[in-house]
Amino acid sequence: xxxxxxxxxxxxxxxxxxxxxxxxxxxxTCAFLALHLIPGDPVSAIVGSNALVxxxxxxxxxxxxxxxxxxxxxxxxxxxxxxxxxxxxxxQLQQPVSSLLADQIGPTAQLALWSSLxxxxxAATVTVLTSGRxxxxxxxxxxxxxxxxxTPSFWLGIMLLTVFSFxxxxxxxxxxxxxxxxxxxxxxxxxxxxxxxTQVMREGLLGALEQPFSLTARSRGLAEHTxxxxxxxxxxxxPALTLTGWFTGTLLGGAVVVENVFARSGIGRITLQxxxxxxxxxVQGVVALSAVVxxxxxxxxxxxxxxxxxxxxxxxxxxxx
Amino acid sequence: xxxxHPRRTARRAALLSALLLAAVxxxxxxxxxxxxxxxxxxxxxxxxYAAQQEPDCWDPHTSAQDVTAFxxxxxxxxxxxxxxxxxxxxWLAKSWKTSExxxxxxxxxxxxxxxxxxxxxxxxxxxxNFDHITAKATQSQYAAGLLGxxxxxxxxxxxxxxxxxxxxxxxxxxxxxxxYLGIASPASLKAGxxxxxxxxxxxxxxxxxxxxxxxxxxRGYTRNAAYAWAPKDAGHSGPARLDAFTIxxxxxxxxxxxxxxxxxxxxxxxxxANQVATVRRNTRLDVVSxxxxxxxxxxxxxxxxxxxxxxxxxxxxxxxxxLDALVKSVFxxxxxxxxxxxxxxxxxxxxxxxxxxxxYDRALAGRLLDQAGWKGRDAEGYRTKNGKRLTVVAPVYGKxxxxxxAVQGDLKKAGIYLKLAxxxxxxAVSAQLDEGRxxxxxxxxxRGDGDILSSFFLxxxxxxxxxxxxxxxxxxxxxxxxKKAQAATSPDKRAAYYAQVQKWTIxxxxxxxxxxxxxxxxxxxxxxxxxxxxxxxxxxYAAWVEAGR
Numbered sequence: 001x002x003x004x005x006x007x008x009x010x011x012x013x014x015x016x017x018x019x020x021x022x023x024x025x026x027x028x029t030c031a032f033l034a035l036h037l038i039p040g041d042p043v044s045a046i047v048g049s050n051a052l053v054x055x056x057x058x059x060x061x062x063x064x065x066x067x068x069x070x071x072x073x074x075x076x077x078x079x080x081x082x083x084x085x086x087x088x089x090x091x092q093l094q095q096p097v098s099s100l101l102a103d104q105i106g107p108t109a110q111l112a113l114w115s116s117l118x119x120x121x122x123a124a125t126v127t128v129l130t131s132g133r134x135x136x137x138x139x140x141x142x143x144x145x146x147x148x149x150x151t152p153s154f155w156l157g158i159m160l161l162t163v164f165s166f167x168x169x170x171x172x173x174x175x176x177x178x179x180x181x182x183x184x185x186x187x188x189x190x191x192x193x194x195x196x197x198t199q200v201m202r203e204g205l206l207g208a209l210e211q212p213f214s215l216t217a218r219s220r221g222l223a224e225h226t227x228x229x230x231x232x233x234x235x236x237x238x239p240a241l242t243l244t245g246w247f248t249g250t251l252l253g254g255a256v257v258v259e260n261v262f263a264r265s266g267i268g269r270i271t272l273q274x275x276x277x278x279x280x281x282x283v284q285g286v287v288a289l290s291a292v293v294x295x296x297x298x299x300x301x302x303x304x305x306x307x308x309x310x311x312x313x314x315x316x317x318x319x320x321x
Numbered sequence: 322x323x324x325x326h327p328r329r330t331a332r333r334a335a336l337l338s339a340l341l342l343a344a345v346x347x348x349x350x351x352x353x354x355x356x357x358x359x360x361x362x363x364x365x366x367x368x369x370y371a372a373q374q375e376p377d378c379w380d381p382h383t384s385a386q387d388v389t390a391f392x393x394x395x396x397x398x399x400x401x402x403x404x405x406x407x408x409x410x411x412w413l414a415k416s417w418k419t420s421e422x423x424x425x426x427x428x429x430x431x432x433x434x435x436x437x438x439x440x441x442x443x444x445x446x447x448x449x450n451f452d453h454i455t456a457k458a459t460q461s462q463y464a465a466g467l468l469g470x471x472x473x474x475x476x477x478x479x480x481x482x483x484x485x486x487x488x489x490x491x492x493x494x495x496x497x498x499x500x501y502l503g504i505a506s507p508a509s510l511k512a513g514x515x516x517x518x519x520x521x522x523x524x525x526x527x528x529x530x531x532x533x534x535x536x537x538x539x540r541g542y543t544r545n546a547a548y549a550w551a552p553k554d555a556g557h558s559g560p561a562r563l564d565a566f567t568i569x570x571x572x573x574x575x576x577x578x579x580x581x582x583x584x585x586x587x588x589x590x591x592x593x594a595n596q597v598a599t600v601r602r603n604t605r606l607d608v609v610s611x612x613x614x615x616x617x618x619x620x621x622x623x624x625x626x627x628x629x630x631x632x633x634x635x636x637x638x639x640x641x642x643x644l645d646a647l648v649k650s651v652f653x654x655x656x657x658x659x660x661x662x663x664x665x666x667x668x669x670x671x672x673x674x675x676x677x678x679x680x681y682d683r684a685l686a687g688r689l690l691d692q693a694g695w696k697g698r699d700a701e702g703y704r705t706k707n708g709k710r711l712t713v714v715a716p717v718y719g720k721x722x723x724x725x726x727a728v729q730g731d732l733k734k735a736g737i738y739l740k741l742a743x744x745x746x747x748x749a750v751s752a753q754l755d756e757g758r759x760x761x762x763x764x765x766x767x768r769g770d771g772d773i774l775s776s777f778f779l780x781x782x783x784x785x786x787x788x789x790x791x792x793x794x795x796x797x798x799x800x801x802x803x804k805k806a807q808a809a810t811s812p813d814k815r816a817a818y819y820a821q822v823q824k825w826t827i828x829x830x831x832x833x834x835x836x837x838x839x840x841x842x843x844x845x846x847x848x849x850x851x852x853x854x855x856x857x858x859x860x861x862y863a864a865w866v867e868a869g870r
């Protein structure tokens with residue numbers, strides 16, 4: 001006989017895993033539909049505009065990629081590939097999409113992780129520093145945040161390059177192999193995220209500082225900054241965590257811009273190329289990969305909720321509301 | 322939290338990018354060190370070149386991309402070398418002779434050539450390459466087409482190889498000089514399409530070996546110390562002077578130009594028109610540029626369409642566009658007005674007699690349109706006939722270029738409506754082309770041989786067949802000239818036939834050649850000998866850099 005709490009855990013894991021599979025399947029299906037509903041002959045995309053290719057050879061290419069089969073058969077084959085982790089061969093690069101993505105995930109993950117870290121640290125610092133009694137640091141900070149959020153990453157990246165690379169020569173323009181080449185792209189990606197996070201966290205922090213527990217902490221003689229960073233920030237972190245999903249999306253989208261401006265390798269770089277070349281297998285692969293990343297990030301966020309908020313550890317579900 | 326308002330962001334982006342241009346311009350007018358004196362060529366050192374595009378597939382036997390031919394040129398040698406002036410001379414082949422009226426080519430190969438993997442070049446290696454190009458599995462998008470009426474290759478001796486065609490095919494020698502027909506080590510050809518395309522298994526006999534490649538970033542090249550078979554006019558002999566060089570893929574114009582002006586790269590390709598003057602003013606930099614050979618940007622008029630089957634209307638269209646003014650304003654000196662479909666840079670084929678022979682003449686155009694019955698005017702000032710507007714339909718794949726839009730504006734003054742039917746629907750556009758449902762197609766095609774005319778004007782080169790006879794010329798005389806040019810063995814004879822074709826297409830207003838593209842490369846003055854090939858791509862073999870700068 002299985003103890004009831006274990007079977008509950010098994011059920012919870014099963015439900016989660018099922019939901020994860022559904023998310024990935026849904027995203028993959030949407031990508032398949034979207035790409036097949038776009039008018040246009042994929043063979044034209046495969047051979048490109050420069051090709052000297054006759055009708056017979058076109059048919060050969062169509063057959064090679066299975067494009068002469070019915071959409072339903074193609075969809076079935078695609079799902080089968082997806083289930084086995086195979087994502088087909090790129091039309092343009094003629095390489096397996098799975099190994100292509102595996103090659104490119106490293107630089108993008110590095111960029112994304114550093115950007116998240118910088119964004120979170122920056123947001124937490126600014127939040128704690130600007131949530132005091134005085135109003136003007138908050139106003140200045142809000143204005144700067146708004147400016148940063150509404151600045152296109154492309155422009156931000158080029159501006160940083162122009163000043164710190166082209167003019168001052170402090171940092172290299174593109175990947176030179178050392179850590180210095182990571183600085184500007186990370187700042188470009190982290191700044192807008194940090195700006196949004198700061199706004200959300202500050203609101204949470206100000207709310208928490210008015211709660212009775214803050215008063216208690218203060219009455220125990222804790223310094224104001226300790227109250228803010230040790231106690232109240234924890235409360236502010238919850239809505240910020242919720243934002244992490246959005247954040248992941250920003251990172252993937254931002255990577256497209258940043259990797260191109262800074263001439264870095266990565267998923268963003270091949271995504272842009274694949275979209276403009278209509279390299280369907282690569283685009284579908286990127287969508288599937290993004291879905292998996294979202295599911296994983298979602299799971300990590302849930303775990304972090306429990307770490308940040310002790311009330312959730314009892315699992316009653318009441319305190320979480 | 323509110324996401325940024327999309328409309329405001331878009332407006333802001335437009336505003337900011339205008340500012341950005343100003344910032345970059347200000348930045349690149351930096352004064353640098355004074356130019357070096359007459360330094361002597363030296364061996365050693367390395368340089369970095371920024372390319373604006375990265376190849377999808379690195380196998381020149383497969384890819385049709387210009388950039389593939391460029392990035393693989395240092396690695397793969399060819400049987401024949403084409404000098405920057407367009408002359409053909411021996412390279413891996415010591416000599417060649419043609420027989421059977423130009424249907425068979427026999428090459429005598431050099432006996433001292435080794436590939437980067439230590440294997441020896443022989444006749445069997447050449448056969449293995451041509452077999453690879455024409456194999457179905459290679460899915461060649463260009464190289465197999467360059468072989469034209471190819472029949473087969475026979476090994477005649479260790480260093481003697483025979484290439485056979487089903488009809489006389491003179492353009493073959495120039496085709497054999499391209500990287501697309503470059504000779505790879507036969508062992509490497511067995512690596513498989515994915516490896517060859519990935520560029521990780523590029524093994525040739527060139528002056529540089531393929532080094533590490535990071536997709537999205539750069540590819541390295543290292544000197545082949547054993548190299549001793551450079552063509553006579555390569556500008557140098559023996560091993561290359563540079564120890565190594567790197568091609569970086571900087572696709573953003575602003576990034577590439579900034580990297581050049583700040584000295585982070587030694588040369589940069591494809592300077593945008595509005596940056597050429599700025600780079601030129603920088604005392605540390607030079608601009609080298611060259612006209613691109615082949616078929617220039619041309620409007621091909623559908624001589625079979627209801628509108629353009631009337632030669633008077635075609636001629637009116639041809640003479641209504643003030644190309645001198647348009648080209649000057651749109652390209653700011655980085656393109657020149659064209660007089661023939663062929664670029665003046667195309668060897669042994671350009672007909673300079675056409676220059677100034679069909680100047681802009683709106684009065685003549687007006688008279689011709691009156692004669693053809695397009696006498697009325699509608700509310701917007703366009704000419705009409707039986708109440709129908711004079712509309713010229715131009716299918717555009719993707720987005721209409723700034724130049725096409727300028728032409729559209731100019732034609733409006735003559736009462737002609739150029740309808741730029743832009744679509745990203747590849748099927749629809751190809752169907753429209755295949756079925757001839759258009760009046761005009763604007764396109765260009767780079768190639769270092771006048772035979773490019775065959776693909777545009779042979780009656781058999783229809784759009785459905787993969788050809789480009791967009792003007793739908795089906796003239797026995799034109800076919801005869803083009804076939805005779807393909808069969809003729811003397812360059813002068815070929816040039817004479819090509820001149821006749823060029824004149825015919827202008828006289829019959831089958832074309833309106835628009836502009837000759839110019840490739841502009843920005844180069845740091847410490848780099849010497851980086852000359853442009855016939856196709857206007859840099860050649861790294863003879864290049865060198867000054868020491869300690």
